[in-house]
Structure formats: structure tokens, C-alpha cells
Amino acid sequence: MSYAKVLCVGLVGVTGHLVEVEADLAPGLPAVVISGLPDTALHESRDRVRAAIVNSGQRWPNRRITLNLLPATMPKYGSAFDLAIATAVLGGSGELPLAPLDGVVILGELGLDGAVRPVRGVLPMVAAAARAGWDRVVVPVGNAAEAAVIPGIRVRAVDTLHRLVAYVRDGSPLLDPPVDLPEPDPDGPDLADVAGQGLGRRALEVAAAGGHHLALLGPPGAGKTMLAERLPSILPELDDDAALEVTALHSIAGLLPPGGRLLRRPPFQAPHHTATVPSLVGGGSGLARPGAVSLAHRGVLFLDEAPEFSKGALEALRQPLEHGRIQLARSGGGTEYPARTQLVLAANPCPCAKPSGDAYCECSPLARRRYLGRLSGPLLDRIDVQVKLLPVRAAELMEVARAGESSAGVAARVALARRAAAARWAPVGRKLNAEIPGPYLRRPPWRLPVRDTAELRGRLDSGSISARGFDRIIRLAWTIADLDGRDRPGREDVLEAIQLRTGEGT
Ligand SMILES: [Zn+2]
Numbered sequence: 359m360s361y362a363k364v365l366c367v368g369l370v371g372v373t374g375h376l377v378e379v380e381a382d383l384a385p386g387l388p389a390v391v392i393s394g395l396p397d398t399a400l401h402e403s404r405d406r407v408r409a410a411i412v413n414s415g416q417r418w419p420n421r422r423i424t425l426n427l428l429p430a431t432m433p434k435y436g437s438a439f440d441l442a443i444a445t446a447v448l449g450g451s452g453e454l455p456l457a458p459l460d461g462v463v464i465l466g467e468l469g470l471d472g473a474v475r476p477v478r479g480v481l482p483m484v485a486a487a488a489r490a491g492w493d494r495v496v497v498p499v500g501n502a503a504e505a506a507v508i509p510g511i512r513v514r515a516v517d518t519l520h521r522l523v524a525y526v527r528d529g530s531p532l533l534d535p536p537v538d539l540p541e542p543d544p545d546g547p548d549l550a551d552v553a554g555q556g557l558g559r560r561a562l563e564v565a566a567a568g569g570h571h572l573a574l575l576g577p578p579g580a581g582k583t584m585l586a587e588r589l590p591s592i593l594p595e596l597d598d599d600a601a602l603e604v605t606a607l608h609s610i611a612g613l614l615p616p617g618g619r620l621l622r623r624p625p626f627q628a629p630h631h632t633a634t635v636p637s638l639v640g641g642g643s644g645l646a647r648p649g650a651v652s653l654a655h656r657g658v659l660f661l662d663e664a665p666e667f668s669k670g671a672l673e674a675l676r677q678p679l680e681h682g683r684i685q686l687a688r689s690g691g692g693t694e695y696p697a698r699t700q701l702v703l704a705a706n707p708c709p710c711a712k713p714s715g716d717a718y719c720e721c722s723p724l725a726r727r728r729y730l731g732r733l734s735g736p737l738l739d740r741i742d743v744q745v746k747l748l749p750v751r752a753a754e755l756m757e758v759a760r761a762g763e764s765s766a767g768v769a770a771r772v773a774l775a776r777r778a779a780a781a782r783w784a785p786v787g788r789k790l791n792a793e794i795p796g797p798y799l800r801r802p803p804w805r806l807p808v809r810d811t812a813e814l815r816g817r818l819d820s821g822s823i824s825a826r827g828f829d830r831i832i833r834l835a836w837t838i839a840d841l842d843g844r845d846r847p848g849r850e851d852v853l854e855a856i857q858l859r860t861g862e863g864t
Contacts, residue, residue: 360384360421362449362456365463365492366442367483368427368434369645371694372606374479374486376463378428379439381446386422394427397435397688399644406437406468407444414472414520419451433691436645438477441466441496444519458526459496463487466498472519476500478645481609484508485602496522502535503618504609535618546623549588550764554750558585561745561858563768566592567775568837569790571679571701571740573664575730575861576747578711582704586628586660589702591765592772593624593657600656603696607648607655610695625657627699631666635674639684639697646686646693651678654699664703665732672737675701679740703737705730707746742792742830746861775840791837796829799836806832810849814856823860831855 360383368377390404442464449456467475480501485508494512497505502515514532516522524530565572574582601620608614629650640649678684678697686693708721709729780789817823834855835847
């Protein structure tokens with residue numbers, strides 16, 4: 359026997375695909391050739407596998423070894439193929455009878471000492487194995503809990519190559535995934551903690567209900583960050599498909615909390631304004647790491663002090679915000695990650711960040727315009743709700759010390775509003791008001807009667823709002839109507855929408 363085949367999984371974006379690792383050993387000068395679109399990490403696998411085999415007390419076959427990873431047309435990234443390659447080499451050399459591993463998918467990186475190290479992306483890899491009809495996997499012990507999240511799969515774990523060899527050779531036991539999982543994280547921050555801020559709270563609720571991007575403008579102390587952090591607490595939990603997708607992205611980033619559990623809460627990502635472009639949109643060598651915009655997929659991306667982000671960083675967010683996915687250039691092809699996120703950005707009204715209208719701020723009107731102008735174009739244009747918040751006054755703090763409505767109460771209204779919108783837009787295949795193109799809302803049967811939009815039309819005619827702003831306000835009016843349980847927006851809804859768009863009346 360000088361040929362062996364072992365099952366593994368490679369990732370293309372967030373989707374796993376079965377990979378067959380073939381090893382053929384032929385007489386001739388000792389050498390190792392790898393084919394099947396390997397990347398650098400996989401080329402380096404030769405040295406790791408060789409050292410791991412020798413240091414596990416096995417013989418390295420001094421023959422010409424050809425390794426082929428199928429399908430050959432699929433690019434392979436990262437080091438998760440190591441363990442399968444080592445197993446195939448030992449099987450092909452006749453050292454190891456591989457019958458016990460028939461139909462078993464093998465994942466893991468090898469250390470030079472023969473230790474099996476955790477890899478990123480095990481969850482989508484195991485999901486792919488299950489989808490392809492395989493029900494047994496061997497994974498690094500550090501990934502076992504994560505692998506066990508996928509139902510219908512028998513997960514066994516290894517800490518060393520030696521343990522796998524001993525299992526195949528004489529039936530020594532493999533390791534089981536941990537059973538004593540830590541308790542899930544306690545719930546995040548709650549809206550009950552937010553004092554006052556009637557307008558801010560309403561803006562947050564409307565943004566949540568319609569899936570609208572949100573801009574919070576105001577001086578320090580206005581509670582912008584507090585509000586933003588609480589948006590996930592009023593969004594619906596992720597359904598099964600979304601939870602799997604979100605958990606897979608965190609798995610690929612190597613950021614899953616220990617314990618192995620599907621992420622059910624919409625994620626919240628708040629990259630610092632010094633964040634690099636790759637950390638925002640993804641990148642890195644080997645298996646590309648998802649960036650903040652993908653880690654916020656189906657959740658919230660919060661840019662605090664948004665004008666302080668570099669121009670390149672803001673520009674890089676344009677594509678994912680527009681398309682709901684991000685394409686990363688890789689050797690051998692591109693990688694695409696989902697990035698459908700709700701953007702919340704916060705900004706001070708001026709570069710000095712001192713209270714506005716205050717004697718301390720000496721920024722000129724031009725400096726202020728320029729500062730916020732950095733956000734225009736790619737970002738601000740896409741944001742439906744733009745409110746100006748004032749510092750929370752002491753009186754408000756006292757008043758709301760009595761009771762701020764909790765997130766659970768707001769979330770219930772948001773869920774009802776979303777249901778109403780989803781039912782209305784089902785025929786056009788959309789769910790959220792934010793996804794409805796403006797022109798669509800201007801046509802019958804959705805066009806609002808003139809008597810309800812008179813103020814809005816006046817503003818359009820006078821040039822105080824743009825045509826695009828007009829569409830955004832109409833969209834918001836629909837969300838407000840949904841929240842208040844009306845079939846269609848009326849004049850009052852349009853007026854409130856104007857306020858949420860322009861920040862007036864505060
Ligand atoms: Zn200033």
C-alpha cells in the first residue's frame with residue numbers, strides 16, 4: 359500500500375467544503391510535493407508534519423511523497439490540513455492501517471513536537487462535514503466544545519498526533535468534548551440604565567425597528583456611547599441560520615468564547631478610531647481574519663468619534679455597507695465574508711469636543727462643518743436617523759431616577775414593528791423598512807397622500823432637505839407607524855420622522 363486518502367475541510371469565505379487529502383508514496387529521491395492550490399501556510403505544512411511524525415516516534419518514509427488536495431481548483435488556506443496530511447502520509451507508507459478512520463473528517467494543526475493545536479474556523483468546517491453527510495470528526499481538543507455545537511455530529515478530540523496514532527493502531531481512546539460548559543454570559547447593558555434622553559431613546563427604538571443606520575451627534579456627556587451599546591439589547595435574537603453564520607465568523611476570527619455555544623445575541627463591535635483598514639474589513643495572511651464589519655454581521659457596528667477615523671478606514675466601509683458583504687483579495691482568488699450590519703456612529707459637533715455654545719469651544723463654524731464633513735459621502739449619506747443630543751441635564755437625571763423603561767419592554771415593541779414590516783414587504787422579498795428603495799415608496803400603493811406630506815414637500819421645495827433626505831424621512835415614517843401599530847404613516851408620523859432626521863425640536 360503506497361496510497362492513502364483522508365477527509366478534511368477547507369473554508370471558502372464562511373463556507374466549508376470537503377477536501378480529500380491524498381498521499382502517494384513512490385520510490386525515488388526523498389521529497390514532498392504538494393499540489394491543489396496550497397497557500398504559504400500549507401507549504402510550510404511539509405516541515406511541521408515531518409517533524410511532528412518523527413517527534414511522535416513514527417518513521418518518516420524516505421520516499422518521494424506526493425500530496426494532492428482535492429478539489430484541486432479550490433484555494434486552500436491555513437494550517438487545519440496538517441493532521442489529515444500526517445495521517446495520510448502514515449497511511450500511505452503502510453505504517454498505519456487507516457480503516458478505523460474511514461469516513462472520519464480530520465482537522466487540526468500540528469506543532470513540531472507532535473502536539474495538535476486549535477485552528478480557526480472549526481465550527482463552519484464541522485458544519486460543512488455534517489452538510490456533506492459525514493457524522494464523525496476528529497478535532498483539536500481546544501476546538502472540541504465549538505465542534506460539538508453542530509448537531510448530529512460525533513466529535514472526538516486529540517491533543518497529540520500520538521493519541522490519534524494509538525487510537526488507530528490499538529483502539530486507545532480519543533478525548534471527549536467538555537461537558538461542563540460555563541454559563542452563558544449575563545445579558546449586556548440594559549436601557550433601564552439610561553437616564554433621560556427621550557429623543558435618543560426614541561431614535562434607538564426607531565433604528566432598531568426599521569433596521570436604520572443611526573448617527574448620534576452631540577457633545578461629550580450626551581450619552582451617545584451608552585445608547586449605542588444598548589442597541590443589541592432591543593434587537594430580536596438571531597434565528598438559527600443567522601446564529602450559525604455569526605458564530606462561524608467568530609470561529610474563523612478565533613474569537614469564540616470558550617464553552618461552545620451558538621451566539622444568539624446580535625453582536626456589537628466598537629473598533630477604536632485608530633483601527634487599521636484590515637482590522638475593520640478583514641485580512642491577514644493564511645485564512646483571512648474577518649474584520650469588525652463582519653464580526654458585526656447581523657448586529658451593530660459602532661464607530662465612536664467617527665470623524666477621527668482615517669479617511670481610508672471610512673472609505674473601506676463603503677463597500678460592505680452597500681452590499682452587505684466584503685470581498686478580500688487573496689492569493690489564488692478572493693475571499694468573501696458577510697457584513698450585513700447596522701451602523702451606529704457617534705460624533706462630537708466639533709474637533710475640540712467641548713460643549714457646544716459654550717464659552718470653552720472656540721471652533722469656527724467652518725471648522726465645525728469641516729469636521730462633520732469628513733463623514734459625508736460614503737457614510738452619512740446612508741444613515742436614516744441622525745439626531746442631535748444634548749448633555750443630560752441634572753433635572754432629567756433626577757426625573758428618570760424613578761424609572762427608565764427596560765430593554766425588554768422596548769424589544770417587545772421592536773419585534774412587533776418588525777413583524778408588521780416583514781409581512782408588508784414579503785411580496786418584494788424584503789423584511790426591514792431600511793431595505794426599501796426610496797422610489798418604491800413614492801409610487802402607489804405606498805405613496806402617502808399630499809395632505810400628510812405637505813411640510814416635507816415644503817422643505818424639499820425650499821431646498822432644506824434633499825430628494826434623498828425626503829426618501830429617508832418617508833422610510834422613517836413607515837417605521838414610526840409600525841411601532842405605533844398603524845397600517846400607514848399619517849401626518850404626525852411624518853413630522854416625527856423629520857425630527858429624527860434633522861434633530862430639530864430638541
Ligand atoms: Zn469646538
